[in-house]
Amino acid sequence: MSNPYRSFTLILAAFVVFFGIALSFAAYFLISGQIVRDTSDITRSAVERHFSGLPQLSGLFGEGTAAASDGSAHAAHGQTRQDEHAGHAGMGGSAPATADAASDAAHEALKQVIRTHFDLYQIQEVQMYDRNGTIQFSYDRSRIHTPVADADRREFERVLASDDMLSEKQGSFLRLWIPIADASGHVVGIVEAKRDWSAQKDNILRISLTMALLTAAGMFALFFGLRQLFLRSSRIIERQTEELGDLLARIHRTYDESLQALSSALDSRDNETQGHSYRVTAYSWLLAKELGMRSDQMETLIRGALLHDVGKIGIPDAILRKEGPLDDMEWAIMRTHVSMGVHMLEHIDFLKPALEIVRCHHERWDGGGYPMGLSGEGIPLKARIFAICDSYDAMTSDRPYRSARTHEEAIAELRRCAGTQFCPTCIEAFQRLPKGTLEKVRRLSQQEMHNVSIEQFLPQVG
Incomplete structure (x- = not known):
C-alpha cells in the first residue's frame, strides 16, 4: 500500500502547480485583453477626434474626396500654375508630368498632416475606406482607389454592419478597424490602422511575470502550509485511532x-x-x-x-x-x-x-x-x-x-x-x-x- 503522506504530497503539489499555471495564464489573458481594449478605445477616440477636428480629413468620405485624393491641393495647383506655363515654354509641353507632381505633392502634404497626429499613438499604417470599400487614402499612394482586399472583406463588412470597432493582434501590431460616422451618426467610412503596441506587450509581459512570481510564492506557501496541516492532523488522527483501537x-x-x-x-x-x-x-x-x-x-x-x-x-x-x-x-x-x-x-x-x-x-x-x-x-x-x-x-x-x-x-x-x-x-x-x-x-x-x-x-x- 502506498504511503498516504507521499500520495497526499504528490497530489497537493500537482494541484498547486496546475492551479498556479492556470492562474498565471488567466492573469495574462485578462491583463492582455484589458490592455488591448484600452489601447483600442484610446486609438479609436483619437482617430474620431482628429476626423472631426482636422479640416483635411472632414471631407475625405464626402464631397471633398477627390480634392483629398487626386486634386485636393487647389491651393498647390494655383501655386504651381506658373511652373506649368514655364514648362510648356521650356520643355515642349509636359502637362501630365506636372499634374502627377502636383498630385504627389498633395498626397504627401495630407500624409504629413495625418502622420503628425497619428504618430503620437504609434500608428504605423493607415487605410481609409469609403462605404463601398474603396481606399480613399493610404500612406502608400499606389493603393488609393483600390478596393478592400478579399482577405479583409469579411472584417470590413462586419464593422460596416455593426457600427462597432474590430481589433486583432498581429505580432507587434494591433490591427484596428474603426468606423467613422458623420454628424448624424451614420457610418460614412472605415479607417484601418495598424498600431505598434510592442511597448504595451512588454508591459503585459512584465506585469504577468510579476504576477506569476507572486502566484508561485503564494502557491508554495499554500503548499507547505497545507502539507504541514495535513501531517499534524494525520498524526493526531493516527494517535487517536491507535488509542481507540487499544480501547x-x-x-x-x-x-x-x-x-x-x-x-x-x-x-x-x-x-x-x-x-x-x-x-x-x-x-x-x-x-x-x-x-x-x-x-x-x-x-x-x-x-x-x-x-x-x-x-x-x-x-x-x-x-x-x-x-x-x-x-x-x-x-x-x-x-x-x-x-x-x-x-x-x-x-x-x-x-x-x-x-x-x-x-x-x-x-x-x-x-x-x-x-x-x-x-x-x-x-x-x-x-x-x-x-x-x-x-x-x-x-x-x-x-x-x-x-x-x-x-x-x-x-x-x-x-x-x-x-x-x-x-x-x-x-x-x-x-x-x-x-x-x-x-x-x-x-x-x-x-x-x-x-x-x-x-x-x-x-x-x-
Whole structure:
C-alpha cells in the first residue's frame, strides 16, 4: 500500500502547480485583453477626434474626396500654375508630368498632416475606406482607389454592419478597424490602422511575470502550509485511532474474558463437563478451519461455542448433576436451557450473531431436534458444526454411568448418524481432522485452565 503522506504530497503539489499555471495564464489573458481594449478605445477616440477636428480629413468620405485624393491641393495647383506655363515654354509641353507632381505633392502634404497626429499613438499604417470599400487614402499612394482586399472583406463588412470597432493582434501590431460616422451618426467610412503596441506587450509581459512570481510564492506557501496541516492532523488522527483501537481491544478482551469466566463457572458447576467448553470450542474452531470459514465468522463461532449451554445456569442442580438417566419431566426441564440461554443473551448486541449456536445446537439434520425442529440447510452452519463437536466430546468423555468411547468408536457413530442427526458434509470434514490433534485438545483441556484464555488455548491445539 502506498504511503498516504507521499500520495497526499504528490497530489497537493500537482494541484498547486496546475492551479498556479492556470492562474498565471488567466492573469495574462485578462491583463492582455484589458490592455488591448484600452489601447483600442484610446486609438479609436483619437482617430474620431482628429476626423472631426482636422479640416483635411472632414471631407475625405464626402464631397471633398477627390480634392483629398487626386486634386485636393487647389491651393498647390494655383501655386504651381506658373511652373506649368514655364514648362510648356521650356520643355515642349509636359502637362501630365506636372499634374502627377502636383498630385504627389498633395498626397504627401495630407500624409504629413495625418502622420503628425497619428504618430503620437504609434500608428504605423493607415487605410481609409469609403462605404463601398474603396481606399480613399493610404500612406502608400499606389493603393488609393483600390478596393478592400478579399482577405479583409469579411472584417470590413462586419464593422460596416455593426457600427462597432474590430481589433486583432498581429505580432507587434494591433490591427484596428474603426468606423467613422458623420454628424448624424451614420457610418460614412472605415479607417484601418495598424498600431505598434510592442511597448504595451512588454508591459503585459512584465506585469504577468510579476504576477506569476507572486502566484508561485503564494502557491508554495499554500503548499507547505497545507502539507504541514495535513501531517499534524494525520498524526493526531493516527494517535487517536491507535488509542481507540487499544480501547476497543481492551473492551473486546473484557467481553471475551467475561464469557470465558462464565463458561468456566458453568463447567465448574457441572462436574461431568469439566473443560468441556474449551474442548468443544477448540473442536469447532478446527472443523471451521477445515471447512474454510472466514475469520470474522470463526470469532462468532468461538463465542457461541463458549456460551452454548449458558442457559443451564437456570437448571436445578438436582437435574443438572443427577448421576443417572433423566426421566421425561426432567428432560423437559433440561431442554429449557436453550430458551433460557437465548433470553439471557439476546439483549447483548455483540453476542447476537452467536445466538444461532445457543438456539440451534440441539437441532437435527432430519428435523427431529429441538426447540424449533429445523432441518437440513435450514440449520445455521455454525450450529451444525458445533453439534458434531459437542457430540464427539460427549462420546469421548467419561460419565458416571459409562466409560468414554475411543476416537474410532466416536467417529464411527458420527458417520452412522450422518444424514439423520448430523450434516453429512460437516461429518466428512470432521473425519479429516487428525486424531492426534483431537487428542491433544483433550489433554490440554485437562490441565489447569484458570489463567489460560481461549485466545491462548486455541493456538496450542492447531
